[in-house]
Amino acid sequence: MTYTLYGAPVSLYTGKARSYLRRQGIDFVEESPGFDRYLNHIVPTVGRWIIPCLETPDGTIIQDGADIIDHFEKGDGQSLRQFSIYPESPVLLAIGHVFELFGGEGLLRPAMHYRWNFDEENLAFLASEFSVLVPASVPQEDAEAQFPHNSGRMRKAALNFGVVPEAMPLIETAFEEFLDLFSAHLVDQPYLLGGQPTIGDFGLIAAMWAHLFRDPAPMALVKRRAPRVGRWVERMTTSEPFLHEYDTDGSLIDDTELPDTLIALMGFVAEEYLPEITAHVERANQWLDENPDIEAGTNGLENPANRGLEGGRGLVGNGAATFAWRGIELTTGVMPYRFWLMQKLHDDLAAANEADQERTRHAFASAGLDGILDLRTLRRVERDGHLEVWGPLV
Ligand SMILES: N[C@@H](CCC(=O)N[C@@H](CS)C(=O)NCC(=O)O)C(=O)O
Numbered sequence: 001m002t003y004t005l006y007g008a009p010v011s012l013y014t015g016k017a018r019s020y021l022r023r024q025g026i027d028f029v030e031e032s033p034g035f036d037r038y039l040n041h042i043v044p045t046v047g048r049w050i051i052p053c054l055e056t057p058d059g060t061i062i063q064d065g066a067d068i069i070d071h072f073e074k075g076d077g078q079s080l081r082q083f084s085i086y087p088e089s090p091v092l093l094a095i096g097h098v099f100e101l102f103g104g105e106g107l108l109r110p111a112m113h114y115r116w117n118f119d120e121e122n123l124a125f126l127a128s129e130f131s132v133l134v135p136a137s138v139p140q141e142d143a144e145a146q147f148p149h150n151s152g153r154m155r156k157a158a159l160n161f162g163v164v165p166e167a168m169p170l171i172e173t174a175f176e177e178f179l180d181l182f183s184a185h186l187v188d189q190p191y192l193l194g195g196q197p198t199i200g201d202f203g204l205i206a207a208m209w210a211h212l213f214r215d216p217a218p219m220a221l222v223k224r225r226a227p228r229v230g231r232w233v234e235r236m237t238t239s240e241p242f243l244h245e246y247d248t249d250g251s252l253i254d255d256t257e258l259p260d261t262l263i264a265l266m267g268f269v270a271e272e273y274l275p276e277i278t279a280h281v282e283r284a285n286q287w288l289d290e291n292p293d294i295e296a297g298t299n300g301l302e303n304p305a306n307r308g309l310e311g312g313r314g315l316v317g318n319g320a321a322t323f324a325w326r327g328i329e330l331t332t333g334v335m336p337y338r339f340w341l342m343q344k345l346h347d348d349l350a351a352a353n354e355a356d357q358e359r360t361r362h363a364f365a366s367a368g369l370d371g372i373l374d375l376r377t378l379r380r381v382e383r384d385g386h387l388e389v390w391g392p393l394v
Helices: 012-023 036-046 065-073 090-106 108-116 119-131 140-145 147-160 165-185 199-209 216-225 227-236 260-272 274-290 336-350 354-366 370-374
Strands: 003-006 028-031 053-055 061-063 320-325 328-333 379-384 387-393
Touching (some): 012 028, 012 065, 036 061, 061 065, 090 108, 090 199, 090 260, 090 354, 108 216, 119 147, 165 227, 165 260, 165 328, 199 227, 260 354, 274 328, 336 387, 354 370
Antiparallel strands (some): 003 053
16 A cells, blocks of 8 residues: 545645645655545545645545644654754754745636636636546546636635736736746756755745646746746655756855845845735634633634635635735635744744744845744644634634
8 A cells, every 4th residue: 555645736735735745756646636546535534625634645635735744743643754844953943944835825816817717828827727627437428518617716815915907917927026036046056945845945936836837837937937947846846856057065055155146036025925914814823712712622613614814715705905016915725724834934933043043034034035933823823633613722
């Protein structure tokens, strides 16, 4: 028996887990969520249809990209990985955590925009790609016939992330800026923090693979505008080291001399994502204040599988937050999962000594990103039984 990854080529979060498994040389097979075992065993076990899920050789099921990675980083699978993706330096670790959050959550706007608003370039490709999500027993024609329904759901989901007409030109300007900054950084560094991929790279590859490098429209943009970023994507998605243009011994950058190009990328995160995550924390705290009786260990909602503050993915009732972004106002759905990821940053930093905490704050401040170090929800988000739940009042 080996590991089975239930996921899909077209899926953003599967890309994060798959990239990790490949880079670490871990044996696995990938199966479609259309398979019987996924539908009849995995879904009832994890309580919702969601990918990726990993089934270990002993039958344990792990849902969530971050938890799948941590099975090998910190759990039973440790002997199977080749290197740790968590830097020892608390400064680099904190930066890595920020890019895990930003790559998987903060880049959703361009990921959804470039997938769903370029029909001429993308649609035939996506119809074929989505057909592999349905059971193999379903004839290809029928599988493709389900595409309008599934794509309709996803187009609606894009609204939760702020992909509205007014924002579209700004999303494109911002993404091009990101490509330019990342490309400039990769002149000297093969990965975000130096000679080896770290947790930050595995966050970024989430948005950068299935959506932004595989879908035809953004793929053409990346190849045209930032081929170096394209090569980073390729390095992140192969199992062998792929170092043509770099002479590196695999060590990470010196945390006392962060490259300007990295500070510039962190500055981009501050502009692009800090106002949003700050507004989400504020909204969640108002909501928690208004709902003091939520039982610890639940999401406080009728449906425990719901991922937004008030249901669905977010834009429901009071479950959304409004914030200023690039000169306009955006409203996006609040998803407690993001707080759970951000807690990793806070927890690891809290475990560092005072001098390292100070150095980290200083580095973040030089990019205007130090605000993220102080964001806290009134209750922690925990994961229990594969679902996000509120912890006790702190
Ligand atoms: N936090 C989860 C997110 C997984 C996720 O949202 N996966 C998408 C596919 S890329 C999904 O299953 N969506 C199903 C839905 O929203 O209905 C993780 O990182 O594993």
